[in-house]
Amino acid sequence: MSTHKITVTVNGQLRQAEVPARLLLVHFIRETLGLTGTHIGCDTTSCGACTVLLNGRAVKSCTVLAVQANGSEITTVEGLAQNGKLHPIQEGFHMEHGLQCGFCTPGMMLSAIALLKQNPYPTEDDIRWGLSGNLCRCTGYVNIVRAVQYAAEKLRIEN
Amino acid sequence: MAEINGLGKSMKRKEDARFIQGKGNYIEDIVLPGMIWLDIVRSPYAHARIVNIDTSKAAKIPGVLGFITGKDLEKYNLHWMPTLMSDRQMVLPTDTVKYQAQEVVGVLATDRYAAADGVAAVEIDYEPLPVVVDPFKALQPGAPKVREDKDSNHIWHWEAGDREATDRAIRQAATVVKQRIYIPRIHVASIETCGCVANWDPINKHLTMYMTTQAPHAIRTVIALVAGHVGLSEENIRVISPDIGGGFGGKVPVYPGYVIAIAASVLLGKPVKWIEDRSENLQADSFARDYHMDCELAADGEGRITALRIKTIADHGYTDAAANPSKYPAGLFSICTGSYDYRTAFTEVDAAYTNKPPGGIAYRCSFRVTEAVHAIERMVDILAHERGEDPADFRLKNFIKKEQFPYKSPLGWEFDSGDYHAALQKAMDMIGYRELRKEQAEKRARGELMGIGISSFTEVVGAGPSHQFDILGIKMFDSAEVRIHPTGKAIARFGTKSQGQGHETTYAQILAQELGIPAEHIKVEEGDTDTAPYGLGTYASRSTPTAGAAAAVAARRIREKARKIAAHLLESAEEDLVWEVDRFYVKGSPSRFKTIQDIALAAYTNPPPGVEAGLEATFYYDPPNMTFPFGSYICVVDIDRGTGQVHVRRFVAVDDCGTRINPMIVEGQIHGGLTMGFAPAFMEQIQYDENGNIYGGNFMDYLLPTAVETPRWETGKTVTPSPHHPIGAKGVGESATVGAPAAFVNAVVDALWHLGVRHIDIPITPDKVWQVLKAHGAAAEE
Numbered sequence: 001m002s003t004h005k006i007t008v009t010v011n012g013q014l015r016q017a018e019v020p021a022r023l024l025l026v027h028f029i030r031e032t033l034g035l036t037g038t039h040i041g042c043d044t045t046s047c048g049a050c051t052v053l054l055n056g057r058a059v060k061s062c063t064v065l066a067v068q069a070n071g072s073e074i075t076t077v078e079g080l081a082q083n084g085k086l087h088p089i090q091e092g093f094h095m096e097h098g099l100q101c102g103f104c105t106p107g108m109m110l111s112a113i114a115l116l117k118q119n120p121y122p123t124e125d126d127i128r129w130g131l132s133g134n135l136c137r138c139t140g141y142v143n144i145v146r147a148v149q150y151a152a153e154k155l156r157i158e159n
Numbered sequence: 160m161a162e163i164n165g166l167g168k169s170m171k172r173k174e175d176a177r178f179i180q181g182k183g184n185y186i187e188d189i190v191l192p193g194m195i196w197l198d199i200v201r202s203p204y205a206h207a208r209i210v211n212i213d214t215s216k217a218a219k220i221p222g223v224l225g226f227i228t229g230k231d232l233e234k235y236n237l238h239w240m241p242t243l244m245s246d247r248q249m250v251l252p253t254d255t256v257k258y259q260a261q262e263v264v265g266v267l268a269t270d271r272y273a274a275a276d277g278v279a280a281v282e283i284d285y286e287p288l289p290v291v292v293d294p295f296k297a298l299q300p301g302a303p304k305v306r307e308d309k310d311s312n313h314i315w316h317w318e319a320g321d322r323e324a325t326d327r328a329i330r331q332a333a334t335v336v337k338q339r340i341y342i343p344r345i346h347v348a349s350i351e352t353c354g355c356v357a358n359w360d361p362i363n364k365h366l367t368m369y370m371t372t373q374a375p376h377a378i379r380t381v382i383a384l385v386a387g388h389v390g391l392s393e394e395n396i397r398v399i400s401p402d403i404g405g406g407f408g409g410k411v412p413v414y415p416g417y418v419i420a421i422a423a424s425v426l427l428g429k430p431v432k433w434i435e436d437r438s439e440n441l442q443a444d445s446f447a448r449d450y451h452m453d454c455e456l457a458a459d460g461e462g463r464i465t466a467l468r469i470k471t472i473a474d475h476g477y478t479d480a481a482a483n484p485s486k487y488p489a490g491l492f493s494i495c496t497g498s499y500d501y502r503t504a505f506t507e508v509d510a511a512y513t514n515k516p517p518g519g520i521a522y523r524c525s526f527r528v529t530e531a532v533h534a535i536e537r538m539v540d541i542l543a544h545e546r547g548e549d550p551a552d553f554r555l556k557n558f559i560k561k562e563q564f565p566y567k568s569p570l571g572w573e574f575d576s577g578d579y580h581a582a583l584q585k586a587m588d589m590i591g592y593r594e595l596r597k598e599q600a601e602k603r604a605r606g607e608l609m610g611i612g613i614s615s616f617t618e619v620v621g622a623g624p625s626h627q628f629d630i631l632g633i634k635m636f637d638s639a640e641v642r643i644h645p646t647g648k649a650i651a652r653f654g655t656k657s658q659g660q661g662h663e664t665t666y667a668q669i670l671a672q673e674l675g676i677p678a679e680h681i682k683v684e685e686g687d688t689d690t691a692p693y694g695l696g697t698y699a700s701r702s703t704p705t706a707g708a709a710a711a712v713a714a715r716r717i718r719e720k721a722r723k724i725a726a727h728l729l730e731s732a733e734e735d736l737v738w739e740v741d742r743f744y745v746k747g748s749p750s751r752f753k754t755i756q757d758i759a760l761a762a763y764t765n766p767p768p769g770v771e772a773g774l775e776a777t778f779y780y781d782p783p784n785m786t787f788p789f790g791s792y793i794c795v796v797d798i799d800r801g802t803g804q805v806h807v808r809r810f811v812a813v814d815d816c817g818t819r820i821n822p823m824i825v826e827g828q829i830h831g832g833l834t835m836g837f838a839p840a841f842m843e844q845i846q847y848d849e850n851g852n853i854y855g856g857n858f859m860d861y862l863l864p865t866a867v868e869t870p871r872w873e874t875g876k877t878v879t880p881s882p883h884h885p886i887g888a889k890g891v892g893e894s895a896t897v898g899a900p901a902a903f904v905n906a907v908v909d910a911l912w913h914l915g916v917r918h919i920d921i922p923i924t925p926d927k928v929w930q931v932l933k934a935h936g937a938a939a940e941e
């Protein structure tokens with residue numbers, strides 16, 4: 001198995017590693033870097049638990065090879081809070097009870113951030129479609145929608 | 160001073176902080192030094208004899224360390240294990256495989272990629288054997304036999320009620336409706352799959368088992384019982400259930416993967432990790448439902464229900480690995496008489512073996528309650544329609560009345576409390592029921608298809624009273640251990656295990672209410688058998704009815720001791736003290752008081768003479784009865800005649816779970832439960848072809864609802880406390896999953912009844928609806 005040297009910026013930090021060609025980005029993040037907030041929920045690119053931001057776009061990291069991420073910037077859930085202050089989407093999930101078991105939550109939040117970047121004034125339908133690549137088995141989505149609305153509002157005020 | 164946040168407060172959850180920052184500690188996050196990976200070779204056949212297993216190619220793959228087969232386990236008599244239902248299950252097969260995706264060989268390797276390579280390179284020759292997947296065929300004479308060690312494919316017969324009286328009542332009834340109702344196999348599919356890290360310490364003969372389990376203590380005892388003969392002794396087994404990414408019943412059973420991981424760790428003396436893929440999870444873990452029910456409901460000339468008869472064939476797969484209380488092979492199916500007042504019922508269930516994975520666990524429901532509710536709520540609707548009565552009025556006429564509680568049901572339950580009329584009336588008011596009926600009539604006149612469906616369910620949860628309920632002989636109490644620290648803060652430990660329900664918050668609120676210590680200062684721990692008191696775990700909506708009750712009673716015991724200490728501090732007689740919120744004061748002079756914090760400090764610094772120091776209590780709560788949550792749901796659907804697509808326009812859920820500890824969390828449970836009621840009603844099903852090949856074995860084929868399909872839930876409540884629970888709470892985690900499916904089906908059939916449609920089995924897919932429309936000449940023309 002060939003290995004390749006990759007350099008990525010993860011949550012603002014430069015990280016280098018020698019990785020097998022077939023290593024999935026999600027395994028690189030979880031196992032090589034030890035950032036276990038990014039989860040794995042399926043083997044068919046269906047659940048979105050593994051969602052991270054790759055150069056600002058939401059991707060399912062189980063369906064990207066680590067080598068494909070070479071030279072890029074990655075944001076995971078661990079990179080959302082800044083200087084001990086929660087990101088508005090984290091605050092939204094907490095305040096609106098947008099999580100129960102928490103397993104889908106990191107992926108949901110990163111998809112929501114990507115959505116809000118594209119569309120700062122989403123309707124409820126926009127939010128539901130924007131998150132349709134992420135499965136949650138616990139919440140029934142009602143409070144996830146509210147959490148995203150909370151964050152949208154807060155981000156609009158901040159910007 | 161922090162807010163106390165007792166009962167009824169929508170306090171934000173204490174557990175959120177770690178989850179929203181990526182610091183949860185789920186099974187896959189656990190990494191131990193020297194840890195190796197287990198992956199599993201699975202059978203492509205549903206029934207076959209294993210002719211030969213060749214691992215020589217796989218052994219050459221870099222990183223592959225070894226293999227475990229059934230023959231290896233047989234040397235230690237660990238190739239079979241008992242199920243909770245007096246049956247047995249293979250850990251790994253020595254001769255034959257019984258379902259597609261059954262575990263055949265464990266492959267051990269340095270990392271997950273090498274383990275997967277090893278799995279792909281193991282070569283196994285099979286000789287296919289005859290397969291039976293249909294339980295009706297399985298029960299016929301001459302059917303292929305699923306189990307060599309059994310006389311036939313018939314597992315057990317169970318019945319409840321008065322057969323003759325029911326036969327008679329049905330013969331004499333003015334109206335009888337009959338319907339075969341099938342509830343297909345479905346899978347809980349929590350977003351986290353199952354897994355474990357088994358860590359055997361050969362020096363101290365100690366096993367630490369990190370695993371995705373809803374019932375860590377029960378698992379510890381099971382491991383000791385199954386593997387005691389090879390040196391695993393209960394004091395040296397520590398089961399740790401870390402953060403769990405959803406359970407819903409799927410993390411109650413003991414799966415072969417866990418046992419193989421333990422065996423591998425013992426053999427190698429190293430920590431062994433096993434994490435299921437989603438496909439393995441869907442294809443091999445326990446399934447729910449799979450009940451074929453022949454239902455009959457009878458009424459007199461005035462439309463009063465007189466009798467119910469249900470005969471069920473239950474498909475259990477190749478072994479009965481359900482996780483029911485021992486005396487209840489068909490779970491609590493006898494709740495099937497529903498929310499209605501009549502005296503005569505009979506129900507029987509026959510269970511069959513088929514070449515499918517073991518089934519019969521719950522899908523977010525208390526032991527077969529969903530099947531029971533689906534049957535009665537469908538039948539009531541069919542009967543109302545058949546008689547030309549409005550389904551809401553028909554229910555209101557037949558409901559058990561609030562003054563009849565406690566109500567003895569014809570199949571032996573004593574319903575603790577209820578006000579069914581109030582719940583349905585509230586749902587009707589919220590949704591505007593009468594106006595909707597008018598709209599429906601207008602639409603029907605124009606040829607448009609609109610339906611309104613009701614489900615007025617009664618659940619039975621909180622297992623359970625020790626004289627009826629046990630698992631492997633262990634009574635189904637649950638426990639709380641509460642310790643107050645000198646600074647007036649507390650830690651509380653429980654035998655249950657949250658999988659997202661928010662126990663760290665709600666248990667703290669119960670204690671806050673009873674003790675006056677702010678909930679934020681009460682730390683709640685579960686899931687470590689070395690520290691938590693024994694309990695049977697979290698499933699079947701039992702945590703609040705059992706452990707929640709234990710918390711309240713333990714707190715009250717602490718308060719009794721606190722009274723002694725306060726009396727000493729205030730130099731007053733105990734009986735002159737009055738408790739209020741967070742303090743004892745002297746009757747008549749409220750300014751002479753000691754707060755719980757004062758008392759806690761004194762318990763360690765200045766205990767009264769003759770009184771033991773410290774302030775703590777442990778309580779094992781044995782519930783006097785089950786609790787009976789109820790509710791009424793109303794659903795409005797519009798059906799597209801061109802595509803068969805059902806659009807859920809509105810869904811109102813009025814739930815009554817007794818006292819609400821944290822309304823925000825209760826609502827969240829209902830939203831999630833409704834979505835897991837919607838899912839099997841419209842999307843989810845696991846099917847097999849005649850050779851036992853699974854359809855629905857991954858997330859491309861087994862469809863979970865996303866935010867787009869999921870309806871926008873509207874919720875309401877009534878509050879009828881349980882009279883026997885210390886805080887009046889009944890449990891709520893599963894009500895909506897139990898109650899919702901019938902409301903959806905009732906709405907769809909209501910839209911189509913005038914066309915001659917009487918029933919559609921779930922899942923109600925557009926294809927199925929379109930076929931029905933076509934068959935009744937009602938599909939839209941091109």
Ligand code: FES
Binds near residue numbers: 040046049051
């Ligand atoms: S793990 Fe499910 S989409 Fe990536």
Ligand code: FES
Binds near residue numbers: 138139
């Ligand atoms: S919170 Fe459990 S899967 Fe979303």
